[in-house]
Amino acid sequence: MDFDSAALHRALAAAVADIGQRNLCVAFSGGLDSTALLHAARNLQHWQRRLRAIHIHHGILPDADLWSREAQAACAESGIDCAVIPVEVRQGSGESLEEQARVARYSALEAHIDDGEVLLTAQHGDDQLETVLLQLFRGAGVAGLAAMPVSRPFGGGLHVRPLLGFGRADLLRYATAHGLRWLHDPSNEDQRFDRNYLRNTIIPNIRQRWPGVAPASVRSAANCAEALRLLEELAELDLAQAGSGGELSVAALRRLSRPRQRNLLRRWIAGHGVRMPPAARLNSIIDDVVGAAQGGAALVRWGQTEVRRFDDRLLLAPLLPPLDATAPVPWPDPVAGLELGGAQGRLRCAVAANGGLDSRHLFSGRVEVGYRAGGERLRISGKAHSTGLSRLFQEARIFPWMRDRVPLVFIDGELAAVADLWVAEAFAAAPGARAMVLEWLDHPLIR
Structure with a gap:
C-alpha cells in the first residue's frame, strides 16, 4: 500500500475506536517498531486518558541494561512513564530461547497490565508473515494459521496489535520522517533463531517472486481467524449437547x-x-x-x-502421583486432621449429631490410615453379612482406577471406615453415643 504518516495514525485510531476511554500501555523495546508505535500513540489527538510504556528487561544479552536505560530516557523525553520489568528466561526446557523469551515477556506484561487497560504491541505485517510460515512449517491447523489476532482479552484488559496492516519498511519511513531514534538489536541478525532465519534468508527470496506475500499472509491469517471463529461456535453448540x-x-x-x-x-x-x-x-x-x-x-x-x-x-x-500404600500411616489426632499426600486431599473428624464412628473407639484405639491390599471386607450397619470392598465400590459407582486410592481407616488393626463412604458396624456410634463423622476433603473425583 502507499504509505504516509496519516495512514498509520488512522489505523491506530481505528484500532482503539471501539474500546472506550481506556488507558493505553505500549510494550516498548526501544527498537524501530515499538518506537514508531509509541510516537503514533502519543499523537492520538482525541485520546484523553493515560499513556504509559513497559520495557521488558530479558537479561539475555550483554547490552540489556543499556537498552533499559535508553528506553526510559526516550520515554522521559516524551513525558511518558516507562516501567522496566525484569524477567527470568529459563533455558534448557526443550523450547527454543525465542519461545522462552516470548513466554516470559507476555507473562510479565499480563501481570503488570491494569484492569481495563489496553496493551499495544508493535507486531506488523512482516511479523505476521513470519508467524504464518512458522506455523505452516509446524503443521498447524486453522488456529495456528490464524497467527496473531488484532485484539484479544489480556489479563484484566485487552491486547491490541494495530500495525498488522503495515510492513517493516513502512515503519522505517514513518520513523525517518519524524526524526525518531531507536535501538538496534544485534541479536536480530543471529541466524540460529528461526524468525531471524526466515526474515533474513527465506523471506527475501520469496519476495523476489511474490512481492505482495506479506499483505497476502495477513489476509490469509484473517481468513483462518474467521474460520476458527466458526469452528469455535460449532464446538459451543456441540458442547451444549454433549457436555455436562x-x-x-x-x-x-x-x-x-x-x-x-x-x-x-x-x-x-x-x-x-x-x-x-x-x-x-x-x-x-x-x-x-x-x-x-x-x-x-x-x-x-x-x-x-x-x-x-x-x-x-x-x-x-x-495425572495423579504414585501412591505409597506399603504401610498404614498413624493418625494420632483425628480431630486435627491428616494430610494424605499424593494429591489425595486430607481426612478429618467432626462431631456428628448421629451416625458416624463411636468416639470411644476413635480416641482410645490405635488409629491408622491405609489403602487396599486386596480381600478387605466390611459389615455395614443393617447388613447381615460383610461385603467385599470390590463389590461395595462397584455398587457405589466408584471409578475403577480410583478404588485403590480411597483411604481406609483402621482402628487397632481392624477396618473401621472407608473414607467418608461407609462405617463398619462394630465401630459405628449407637443412638445417644457421642459420634464423629469422617470427612474426606479436597480429594480427586472418584465417581
Whole structure:
C-alpha cells in the first residue's frame, strides 16, 4: 500500500475506536517498531486518558541494561512513564530461547497490565508473515494459521496489535520522517533463531517472486481467524449437547462426524485449561477411549493430563502421583486432621449429631490410615453379612482406577471406615453415643 504518516495514525485510531476511554500501555523495546508505535500513540489527538510504556528487561544479552536505560530516557523525553520489568528466561526446557523469551515477556506484561487497560504491541505485517510460515512449517491447523489476532482479552484488559496492516519498511519511513531514534538489536541478525532465519534468508527470496506475500499472509491469517471463529461456535453448540459438569457424553460424541469430534474435544480440553495434546493423542481419544466397547480400562495420557471413560462419561483429570500404600500411616489426632499426600486431599473428624464412628473407639484405639491390599471386607450397619470392598465400590459407582486410592481407616488393626463412604458396624456410634463423622476433603473425583 502507499504509505504516509496519516495512514498509520488512522489505523491506530481505528484500532482503539471501539474500546472506550481506556488507558493505553505500549510494550516498548526501544527498537524501530515499538518506537514508531509509541510516537503514533502519543499523537492520538482525541485520546484523553493515560499513556504509559513497559520495557521488558530479558537479561539475555550483554547490552540489556543499556537498552533499559535508553528506553526510559526516550520515554522521559516524551513525558511518558516507562516501567522496566525484569524477567527470568529459563533455558534448557526443550523450547527454543525465542519461545522462552516470548513466554516470559507476555507473562510479565499480563501481570503488570491494569484492569481495563489496553496493551499495544508493535507486531506488523512482516511479523505476521513470519508467524504464518512458522506455523505452516509446524503443521498447524486453522488456529495456528490464524497467527496473531488484532485484539484479544489480556489479563484484566485487552491486547491490541494495530500495525498488522503495515510492513517493516513502512515503519522505517514513518520513523525517518519524524526524526525518531531507536535501538538496534544485534541479536536480530543471529541466524540460529528461526524468525531471524526466515526474515533474513527465506523471506527475501520469496519476495523476489511474490512481492505482495506479506499483505497476502495477513489476509490469509484473517481468513483462518474467521474460520476458527466458526469452528469455535460449532464446538459451543456441540458442547451444549454433549457436555455436562466438565464431562462429555460418549454416546453424544459418537453421533458426531470425526472432524466435529476432534473439534469438540479441542474445545473441551481447552476449557479445562490444560495443554492441547498432539494430533495422534487426540485421535487415540476417539479410537481407543470413545470407540472402545468397554471404557473402564481405556485411557489416553499426555503430559500431566489423562482422559478416561466410565460408562457413558468421558472424563479429563490431572495425572495423579504414585501412591505409597506399603504401610498404614498413624493418625494420632483425628480431630486435627491428616494430610494424605499424593494429591489425595486430607481426612478429618467432626462431631456428628448421629451416625458416624463411636468416639470411644476413635480416641482410645490405635488409629491408622491405609489403602487396599486386596480381600478387605466390611459389615455395614443393617447388613447381615460383610461385603467385599470390590463389590461395595462397584455398587457405589466408584471409578475403577480410583478404588485403590480411597483411604481406609483402621482402628487397632481392624477396618473401621472407608473414607467418608461407609462405617463398619462394630465401630459405628449407637443412638445417644457421642459420634464423629469422617470427612474426606479436597480429594480427586472418584465417581
